Amino acid sequence: MDQILINLSLLAxxxxxxxxxxxxxxxxxxxFALAAYGLALVWGVMNVKNLxxxxxxxxxxxxxxxxxxxxxxxxxxxxxxxxxxWGLGWVIxxxxxxxxxxRDLFTxxxxxxxxxxMMAQLLNLMFGxxxxxxxLGYKTLYFFDxxxxxxxxxxxxxxxxxTLAIGVILFMKSSRMGQAxxxxxxxxxxxxxxxxxxxxxxxxxxxxxAAICGAAGAIIVMVWIIxxxxxxxxxxxxxxxxxxxxxxxxxxxxxxxxxxxxLEQYGAHIFGIGYQQAIAVLLLISVLLYRLIQQxxxxxxxx
Amino acid sequence: xKKNTVIFYGLILAFIIVAPFIFPDFRTQLAAxxxxxxxxxxWDMTGGQMGYNSLGNIVFYGTGMYVAAVVTIALAYxxxxxxxxxxGGVYKFTDQQYFLGMLxxxxxxxxxxxxxxxVIGFVTFGLRGPYFAIGTLGVAIAAGELVSxxxxxxxxxxxxxxxxxxxxDTGKVLFYFLFAVTGVVLFIFLKWLYxxxxxxxxxxxxxxxxxxxAMGIHTLRYKLTTWAMSAFxxxxxxxxxxxxxxxxxxxxxxxxxxxxxxxxxxxxxxxxKGTLWGPIIGAILFHVFKEVTWNYFLGWQWVALGxxxxxxxxxxxxxxxxxxxxxxxxxxxxRLDDKKAEVSQ
Numbered sequence: 001m002d003q004i005l006i007n008l009s010l011l012a013x014x015x016x017x018x019x020x021x022x023x024x025x026x027x028x029x030x031x032f033a034l035a036a037y038g039l040a041l042v043w044g045v046m047n048v049k050n051l052x053x054x055x056x057x058x059x060x061x062x063x064x065x066x067x068x069x070x071x072x073x074x075x076x077x078x079x080x081x082x083x084x085x086w087g088l089g090w091v092i093x094x095x096x097x098x099x100x101x102x103r104d105l106f107t108x109x110x111x112x113x114x115x116x117x118m119m120a121q122l123l124n125l126m127f128g129x130x131x132x133x134x135x136l137g138y139k140t141l142y143f144f145d146x147x148x149x150x151x152x153x154x155x156x157x158x159x160x161x162x163t164l165a166i167g168v169i170l171f172m173k174s175s176r177m178g179q180a181x182x183x184x185x186x187x188x189x190x191x192x193x194x195x196x197x198x199x200x201x202x203x204x205x206x207x208x209x210a211a212i213c214g215a216a217g218a219i220i221v222m223v224w225i226i227x228x229x230x231x232x233x234x235x236x237x238x239x240x241x242x243x244x245x246x247x248x249x250x251x252x253x254x255x256x257x258x259x260x261x262x263l264e265q266y267g268a269h270i271f272g273i274g275y276q277q278a279i280a281v282l283l284l285i286s287v288l289l290y291r292l293i294q295q296x297x298x299x300x301x302x303x
Numbered sequence: 304x305k306k307n308t309v310i311f312y313g314l315i316l317a318f319i320i321v322a323p324f325i326f327p328d329f330r331t332q333l334a335a336x337x338x339x340x341x342x343x344x345x346w347d348m349t350g351g352q353m354g355y356n357s358l359g360n361i362v363f364y365g366t367g368m369y370v371a372a373v374v375t376i377a378l379a380y381x382x383x384x385x386x387x388x389x390x391g392g393v394y395k396f397t398d399q400q401y402f403l404g405m406l407x408x409x410x411x412x413x414x415x416x417x418x419x420x421x422v423i424g425f426v427t428f429g430l431r432g433p434y435f436a437i438g439t440l441g442v443a444i445a446a447g448e449l450v451s452x453x454x455x456x457x458x459x460x461x462x463x464x465x466x467x468x469x470x471x472d473t474g475k476v477l478f479y480f481l482f483a484v485t486g487v488v489l490f491i492f493l494k495w496l497y498x499x500x501x502x503x504x505x506x507x508x509x510x511x512x513x514x515x516x517a518m519g520i521h522t523l524r525y526k527l528t529t530w531a532m533s534a535f536x537x538x539x540x541x542x543x544x545x546x547x548x549x550x551x552x553x554x555x556x557x558x559x560x561x562x563x564x565x566x567x568x569x570x571x572x573x574x575x576k577g578t579l580w581g582p583i584i585g586a587i588l589f590h591v592f593k594e595v596t597w598n599y600f601l602g603w604q605w606v607a608l609g610x611x612x613x614x615x616x617x618x619x620x621x622x623x624x625x626x627x628x629x630x631x632x633x634x635x636x637x638r639l640d641d642k643k644a645e646v647s648q
Contacts, residue, residue, distance in 0.1 A: 049433050099617045105433040106356045107616055110568065113358075114612030117561055121605035232561075236444070239437055278448035284441045292429045 007270045020148045021265045027154045028224060029261020030161045033254050034216040035234060036241035037165065038209035044247045045185040045205045046101050051112040052092075054234025055119040056210045060085050060217025061226035062123055065132050074134045074222055078160060081218035082211045089210025093203050101202065116231060124228040131227040157223040164215055168208075169250065181205055233277050240284045243291060319487065323479045330475040334547065336590045337482035341540050342563060343570035343582035344489055345533040350568065351577035352497065353529050354509030355428070359439030361564030362446045363534040365557035366419055367412035367541025369450065372462045372551075374411045375404030386457035396465040409481075409542035416538025417531040424530045428523060431512075440560070447558030461552030464545060478547040482540065489536050494579060496532075505529055509577070566593075569612050575624025584623050 011017055039053050063084050064077025096115060100108040138152035172178035183191045184201045192198050220226060240260055245252030260283060267279035323330045342364065349355045376385050379400045396404070423442055430438045451459045467474035496502050504525050507515040516522050544551075551557050558564075566589065574585020589611075596607040615622075621629070628635050 049437075096613055096617055103620070106436060107620060109433050109436055110356075110572075111613055111616040113565065114609045114616060116609075117565070117612065118606050118609030121609060125602060125606070232444070236441065243434075272452075274452050275448065278445055278452070281441045281445040281448065285438065285445060288430060288434065288438050288441070289426060292426070296429065 003272065004270055011269070016148065021269055022262050023148065023150065025262030025265035026258045027158050027261070028220075028265075029258040030158050030254075031216045031220050031223075032234075032237050032241060032261055033257025034161050034165060035213050036238040036245075036253050036257055037168070037250070038212040038216075039238040040242045040245075040247055040253055041181075041212075042206055042209045043242060045181055046097075046202050047105065048097060048101060048108040048206075049105060049112070049239075050209070051109060051235050052116040052119060052231075053209075053213060053238045054236070055116045055123075055231035056085055056089070056213035057217035057220065057234045058226050058228060058231045059088065059119060059123060060214025061221035062127055062132075062217075062228075063214065064218035064221050065134055065226070066127070068134045074136055075156075075160075077134075077221070078215050078218040081214040085214025085217075086207045086211040088214075089207040090203060092210070093206040097206055098199070098202065116235065120228050120231050127228065129228055131225045132221065133225045134222050136222055151223070154223045157219045160219055161216065164212065165254075168212060177201075177204060233280050236280050236284055240280065240287050243284070244287045316487070319483050323476050327472075330472075330479050331547075332594070334475070334479045334482045336587065337479070337486050338540055338544065338563075339566065339570060339586040339590050340583050341482070341486050341489055342537060342567040343574070343586040344486075344493060345536045346567040347571045347576065347578075347582045348493070348505075348529055348533040349526075351571055351581070352502065352509060353505040353526065354512075355526065355530075356432075356436045356568070357439040357530075358436045358564065358568065359441070359443035359560075360533070360537060360567060361558060361560055362423075362439075362443040363416040363420065363537035364541040364544070364563060365443075365447065365450070365553065365559075367416050367538035368545040368551055368557045369456055369462070370412040370415045370538070371405075371408035371542030371545045372464055373456065374408040375401070375464065376462075378404050378407070383455050386455065386462055394465075396468070398468050401465055401468055405546055408545075409539055412542035412545075413535040413539040416534040416541070420531045420534035421527050424527045428526045428530075443558060443560050443564060447554050447560060450558065451553035457552075459552065459554070461550060461556065462545075463550040466549055467546070478543065481543045485536065485539055485543070490579075490583075497579060501525070501528075506577075565612065569615055571622075572615050572620060573622055575622030575626075575628075578624040581622055581624040588623070 035053055035057050038056075039050060042048055042050050060081035063081040064074065067077045067080060068074045092115065096111055097108070100111050136151075136153035136156070138156070140149050140151045142149050172181065180191070180196045180201050181204070183194070183196060184198050184205075188198050191201075217226065237260060241253055241256040244260075245256040260280075263283060264276060264279055268276050271279070322333055326333065342360070346357070346360055349357055349360075373382055375396075376382050379396060380394055385394055423439075427435060427438050427442065450456060456462060467477070504515070504520050507518070507520060508522055508525060512522055541557075548556065555562075570585040570589045571582045572585070573589055574583065575581030592611060593604075593608065596604040600607055619626075
């Protein structure tokens with residue numbers, strides 16, 4: 001308790017520390033937003049709530065980490081993770097997801113939860129349970145007499161995340177496949193009548209989601225740490241963001257992503273790093289509560 | 304038919320009583336099986352009969368463990384000092400303290416978990432379908448993380464309870480029967496409950512909550528009552544487990560979200576949702592599968608369990624009971640003529 005008060009007074013005494021926390025949070029939040037965008041995509045298009053989302057992120061991170069272990073440049077890990085996870089997503093779609101789309105939502109939730117357990121354990125068996133990260137070896141920029149440090153690696157990470165996000169958005173807006181995906185999200189049956197192969201659209205969407213997550217993970221391993229069992233926290237974060245922002249609300253997803261990143265950094269600063277996972281989960285519960293009260297006013301339930 | 308039923312239940316009861324003496328090496332194993340059966344049956348109360356798929360029922364198991372331990376310790380010593388010493392030798396429990404603590408602790412765990420269920424349920428039952436599942440999962444993870452940061456109850460190290468004072472084998476038999484009695488009581492209670500108006504009401508909530516509400520069923524009250532009853536039994540077995548395991552820590556043993564928390568769901572799905580016997584059959588099958596993979600595929604057991612979850616959910620969702628009801632409808636009171644009539648329609 002005393003420690004919490006000391007931490008709080010520190011924030012009041014040095015306002016510039018706030019800026020550092022927010023900056024850190026926003027940089028990591030951009031990556032959360034990326035994974036959340038993938039979740040919202042799959043959720044909106046095929047009505048599957050993917051609890052293995054975080055494990056795709058971690059798997060992408062391990063692909064990039066493994067490549068640097070083989071002596072390849074770290075930045076190359078991002079496109080490679082994108083491609084590898086695309087393949088993985090396609091395989092998972094064909095074997096599991098395609099069979100649960102038509103079922104009730106709990107089925108897909110539980111099936112992806114099983115997948116999450118499997119993936120986390122496979123990664124654990126393959127790479128061990130130590131936390132890993134990749135050092136990029138760029139220098140760090142200092143502002144305000146060294147109170148704020150911005151590693152160039154993190155800036156590059158944010159830049160890559162932004163590039164990827166813009167690429168995906170442009171793809172969804174203008175390409176033929178993007179149009180087909182959006183049409184299927186609106187009404188799958190009508191899309192089928194109009195000659196869209198929805199099965200192909202579903203497979204493509206899920207693979208794209210896995211690939212986005214993989215690329216996000218490859219960036220996360222460069223600016224942060226990964227561990228086989230961190231997947232569930234990433235999934236929870238993605239759920240928080242999508243639940244807070246709503247489906248098909250891209251600016252909302254980005255804002256919520258940056259917001260949760262900043263809030264988590266604040267929480268970790270005030271309560272200590274041991275509470276980081278608890279904070280992510282408590283944010284989920286508070287967002288659900290907020291939405292619940294919102295719906296109560298309309299005499300509806302959250303479903 | 305009536306006589307057959309009596310013989311059937313009599314045989315099962317006789318087996319339950321003699322099992323720990325015929326298989327003395329498997330006493331702990333059988334107790335673990337009972338634990339699985341009980342949590343599966345309690346999960347089915349909300350998940351199968353009421354249609355609210357909770358992924359966070361494990362929160363009652365963990366809370367039950369902690370309540371039982373804290374009550375036992377608090378009867379004799381100061382809890383903060385005890386957990387600080389972490390099972391240090393200065394804290395001795397007399398037989399009387401141990402057994403009184405056990406009785407009050409286990410019952411207290413059940414009651415406390417019921418209250419917790421009502422409090423949590425007041426919020427979470429506004430969520431439907433997948434939101435309810437994710438919300439309760441969040442509650443369970445958060446509870447584990449918060450308890451593991453709470454120094455008064457031992458923080459991440461957990462609590463070490465006193466060892467059973469008597470002979471070790473007697474202790475194993477005692478714990479087996481504690482689980483078994485809870486299980487049998489739960490089974491009789493559920494058999495009665497599902498045959499009453501209450502059972503019909505929660506089934507109505509599962510089938511269509513809006514219509515149930517329109518028919519005058521106070522849905523929130525029914526949902527809270529059901530969850531509180533289910534939480535009571537989970538809390539009780541949590542309390543028993545605390546004494547059986549002696550030492551437990553928050554994340555891996557008490558609030559084991561991805562272990563027992565998900566196992567109970569898989570047990571129910573494997574056996575058949577919304578039936579009385581389904582969870583029991585599922586729990587037995589699952590437990591056997593789990594122990595076999597643990598023994599022969601060490602290191603890969605988790606992958607095998609994850610695969611079992613996926614396969615069960617994707618390909619075998621109706622479970623054993625659902626499969627039997629489909630293949631042998633006459634066993635479930637459906638006469639064949641009715642079935643033919645159904646087909647011809």
